[in-house]
Amino acid sequence: MSTELAIGFLPLVDACLPILAREHGFAEDEGVSLRLVKDMSWATVLDRLLYGHSDAAHMVAPLAIATTLGRGRPAQPLSVPFVLGLNGNAITMRSELAAQLRPAGQIGDPATAGAALAEISKVRMAEGRPLRFGVVHRYSSHNYMLRYWLAACGIRPDRDVEITTVAPPFCADALEAGEVDGICVGEPWNSVAVERGVGEIVLMTAQIWRRGVEKVLAMREPVLEVKRDAVERLIRAMRRAGRHFVDPDNWEQNAAILARPEYLDGDAVLIRRALSDRLLLAKDAKELHYPDFMFQYREAANFPWVSQAKWLYTQMVRWDGMEFNPDDANRAARVFRPDVYRSALLGTLDPLPGASSKVEGSIAGPLAVGTQQGRMTLTSDRFFDDQVFDPEDLSGYLSRLP
């Protein structure tokens, strides 16, 4: 008898691991039967999780922390035993704006494009029609990555530019209608905008922070305790799904699975672009290979680093105008559960890092790190502005940020 787990998700490429764990039978092999529940907004994914319609959910990482801290709804402690992937988002702008930020046909450089954008934003402010960007949710990595980049380039969000929420399926419409000048969204929605000729990709979020935490598997803390055994099986199944996902031999097949009506209900050709890290920056342009655009498996991609939860907390303080509070910081840090991840994979061939926290942005080149099991080499995790995040000094970090 296998245990059933219901998992909520939004139709995005980075919901791939639970979907593939189910479709390839990896979950069944572990004795877990997955029921996937598709929704169209993060609010509904969260409601279903909180009211027990789902056991776990594909979720934008900051939302798991915001829910734990009671931002927007009464506080409910969530737990993240597994990170579904890093990055995989892009910034797409209206074509005439994109053309002013980077050489045609090339991906932008974050600092150069940001400097050019700062000039444009001044002009637009003076004209009384400030630049407007769309992100998918207030508590999304998209919002924090976009804001991080803008602020580091001297553009103050909410003062120099407006940032508003746009639902992913409507991003291309919003660009076309001129409701926004740019969007920061996951795939396939950048590619959809490109294909419709309403925008061009200017940056990948992986250029802003090379190893930025993106979607997580979130659960209510008490549910994790009750279903702990099934969750550990699910973690093993999703690691196997990740191995399958990154193998070029499987891209075609996996893109076709994700494209099905019950999952993304989208175009397999566009989905394949994201899986293979090969996007078209503009309509009819050549495919551009940007390694690690999506990062779902290698190194410690799925490991819930406590330092990443803390980084998200600092950004919440920064952009919600909250007071820094050490108790909140601790509650946020405890959302990420490396202990569960370790316990699930101990004794398997998957490598486990020795530490559960790291100084984010401090690794420039390949670095062999100490492990609990196996061998692990981490590569660059730099922020584009060379800032370093020390998880033991949150207020110091906050005071250094623009």
Place this chain on the structure above:
Amino acid sequence: MRIAIIDESAARASVIQEGLAAIDDCELFVVTERRGLVARIEEIGPDIVLMDLGNPSRDVLEEYFVVSRALARPIAMFVDESDDESIAASIEAGVSAYVVDGLAAGRIRPLLDLAVRRFNAFARLQSDLAEAKGKLAERDVIDKAKRILMDTRSMTEPAAYAELRGAAMNSGRRIADIAEAVITAHSLLGGAK
């Protein structure tokens, strides 16, 4: 009380509207258009907003409510902790409710209950409709299979039907399933023209 019903399904919105119209002292506004949603809500200035859970614009609306905290009439999701049961029922039915701060729970509860009942009624209507459609399709399949038996084995219509029913009873399957099998077999054997 000003109530905004946001639903991209105009049919469902009118079912909800019809239900809530019975409540005294209520002004109803139905919004089915996605574009300009926030501006429209601002214009309406509702005390209560009802929105279907499947609506992709929920995140947009919730952000607006957060930002508008600074405004005179802040709106929050109806998450009075003492009333978990009614929230669970509303999520089960597929409707979310947002309520102006300070509105008495006693006024909200009957309204929300009614909205939940109307949502459920609509869902039942839909499944009845789907079932009716399925039954129609089944009848077509059975008619087609009967026609095949009548043509290939020179049977009368009642005899063809009796044959299908007999096969269904013997194998413990539905007549429609047997009829499908007959059609499939017939076309595999080159009989379909």
